[in-house]
Amino acid sequence: MEDTRTAPRIDLLAGGFFLVWAAIGWVSYAGNAALRASLSARADPGPALVPLIVLVLLSLGGGALLAKGLWRATRPGVSAAEGPAAEGLPPAAAHLLPLGFAAMLGALAFTLPFTGFLPAAILFCLFWLWALSSGGHSAAGWALRLLAAGVIGGGIYLVFAVLLRVPLPG
Structure with a gap:
């Protein structure tokens, strides 16, 4: 059976990519006081809830990908280019x-x-x-x-x- 796992460096790059976008989103969210204030203004959470959910999921997913890549890359006897993607990134x-x-x-x-x-x-x-x-x-x-x-x-x-x-x- 063929090994379909991605190389650890792909996981590291993908996790980093999502975490960068999550960081941009968190900075934007933190800088918008009116949006944050709508979250607890009434029983209805207002327009702040959806960005908050998306940012949490983006952060958790990016963190999980990054952790998976780090864990796989630091195992003893495993190169960072393990798996079928050992040749590295896909061609341009x-x-x-x-x-x-x-x-x-x-x-x-x-x-x-x-x-x-x-x-x-x-x-x-x-x-x-x-x-x-x-x-x-x-x-x-x-x-x-x-x-x-x-x-x-x-x-x-x-x-x-x-x-x-x-x-x-x-």
Whole structure:
């Protein structure tokens, strides 16, 4: 059977990554007195509860990953590159899709005021359905992608703009 454990250095890096974001969140939370005051103002904990829950979970998860990586890296006779990931971090090309997704989210946020929510959301979904699918370039494949993008964008619009009455651009 194949060993699917990550290398300790991956656990260390992932734990550190989550702990850095948790630290940024804790600093932001600590610096927002109005948000903190809403936690105990009434029987309803107010808007402070969700960030507090997320920060606690992010801190615990990052700490657990970091502790797991430290424990595995410091065991006697074990190298920091143990396991199938002994060659180290994945190649840089493995990060192209996540980086492209982040860049497209930034572009989406920029274009929303100009195009409105629905067209931008459908184009965003259509692009990623094309980029992540292996359906080829047939007309039926594109029609199916367009239908799926319309359903996803329209469904999000229905839930937020119509049902929850969240004001969306356009």
